Amino acid sequence: MTDSTFIRRVILRSYKSIARCDITLRPLTYLVGQNGAGKSNFLDALHFVRDALTGTLDNALSERGGLDEVRRRSSGHPNHVSIQLDLRLNDGRTALYAFKIGALPNGSYEVQSEQCAIGGLGQGPYYKIERGNLVQSSEATFPAVTPDRLALVAASGLTVFRPIYDALTAMGFYNLNPKVMRELQKPQDGRLLKPVGENIASVVHHLKRSAPQQLDLINEYLRTVVPMIQSMERKAVGPMETLEFRQAVAGAKHPWRFLAQNMSDGTLRALGVLTALLQGNADYSPSLIAIEEPETALHPAASGALREVLNQVAKKNQVLVTSHSPDLLDDMDIDADSIVAVISEEGATKLAPLDQASRDMLRQHLFSVGELLRMNQLAPDRAALDAQLKPQPDFFFEGE
Ligand SMILES: Nc1ncnc2c1ncn2[C@@H]1O[C@H](COP(=O)(O)OP(=O)(O)OP(=O)(O)O)[C@@H](O)[C@H]1O
Numbered sequence: 001m002t003d004s005t006f007i008r009r010v011i012l013r014s015y016k017s018i019a020r021c022d023i024t025l026r027p028l029t030y031l032v033g034q035n036g037a038g039k040s041n042f043l044d045a046l047h048f049v050r051d052a053l054t055g056t057l058d059n060a061l062s063e064r065g066g067l068d069e070v071r072r073r074s075s076g077h078p079n080h081v082s083i084q085l086d087l088r089l090n091d092g093r094t095a096l097y098a099f100k101i102g103a104l105p106n107g108s109y110e111v112q113s114e115q116c117a118i119g120g121l122g123q124g125p126y127y128k129i130e131r132g133n134l135v136q137s138s139e140a141t142f143p144a145v146t147p148d149r150l151a152l153v154a155a156s157g158l159t160v161f162r163p164i165y166d167a168l169t170a171m172g173f174y175n176l177n178p179k180v181m182r183e184l185q186k187p188q189d190g191r192l193l194k195p196v197g198e199n200i201a202s203v204v205h206h207l208k209r210s211a212p213q214q215l216d217l218i219n220e221y222l223r224t225v226v227p228m229i230q231s232m233e234r235k236a237v238g239p240m241e242t243l244e245f246r247q248a249v250a251g252a253k254h255p256w257r258f259l260a261q262n263m264s265d266g267t268l269r270a271l272g273v274l275t276a277l278l279q280g281n282a283d284y285s286p287s288l289i290a291i292e293e294p295e296t297a298l299h300p301a302a303s304g305a306l307r308e309v310l311n312q313v314a315k316k317n318q319v320l321v322t323s324h325s326p327d328l329l330d331d332m333d334i335d336a337d338s339i340v341a342v343i344s345e346e347g348a349t350k351l352a353p354l355d356q357a358s359r360d361m362l363r364q365h366l367f368s369v370g371e372l373l374r375m376n377q378l379a380p381d382r383a384a385l386d387a388q389l390k391p392q393p394d395f396f397f398e399g400e
């Protein structure tokens, strides 16, 4: 079986509440921790990379309130944010993408350094940029670089850097909102579901034409979560569009039809989660699908079906999930390595694999991850946390 892991390792410095982090990710990773621990901030660091590459760095920062909100607030006042991602591309090559953004005295910011290397350092295409200057590159010609932008945007014009750009911009981040999914939507690009489900009718329409088998699968799983729903499809309403659901009703000869406007929160959220996970088609397959609390508004009995979809999808696309749900995690087959424990200590978010005591209990099948969560017994490994505080020689910006 091929491994769907796209992001293998994430190293962060001073991203929001995360002072330091160095963790590895799996095909399916669950981020588990209390409210406010920093799970969403971790996902947001990855989302930030995508936003800065699809639009501009300026936009990605200002959407988040500016660099001052993005960098970590602390007494030490670090004045920069660094992100390093170790990746595996579709063709099996490993790759690295890293950048560091620093605040300038005049209140603005600059990209202090940026590095990209595909297929091992010095063995494939690479470049290194410092404060708007290209200092190393495998390529004879390189587009103009400015310190207020990520150079990968322009470098994606070169065929050799295109695969890493395409993969990083093909990450999907979801926090589905039934209220938005219920409103009439403007027909738009439906190749990739947007973060809160604002284009779900267009995505369903696009899937019907490009990958009807995926739409069937979505309908099938939707039925296991909400048994009375028979199917759903896109429906045009004047210049707008929405979803129409068919619902079996005892005694009625034909199923009743309901527009999204009249569907329950849980049904819409479940549909959004299923669409986020199963939207891959010939035109587009997400490199990573990150979903915030997919179990929200779902009945505990639906957790098994949701877990099954997560497992199935993770064979093809890397999946990252934040969760508080003992029900979702109540499965003896969930492996200790797929859990990242997130805690907040002295105002800093810390992320690490589970400690030995939790692992032993899981290995001996004494409890499931969900049961440990319910007992508040999922603890991060202290030694792994301490190791993250030591300088990491393979972190690009270490010691700079
Ligand atoms: N720039 C920053 N510097 C330091 N801390 C920050 C910064 N921005 C946000 N935070 C902290 O991050 C916390 C929120 O973290 P986050 O939203 O990731 O939590 P979460 O684990 O997703 O929680 P929930 O389960 O409730 O969604 C805030 O309470 C705030 O204290």
Ligand SMILES: [Mg+2]
Pocket: 039, 040, 041, 292, 322
């Ligand atoms: Mg959150």
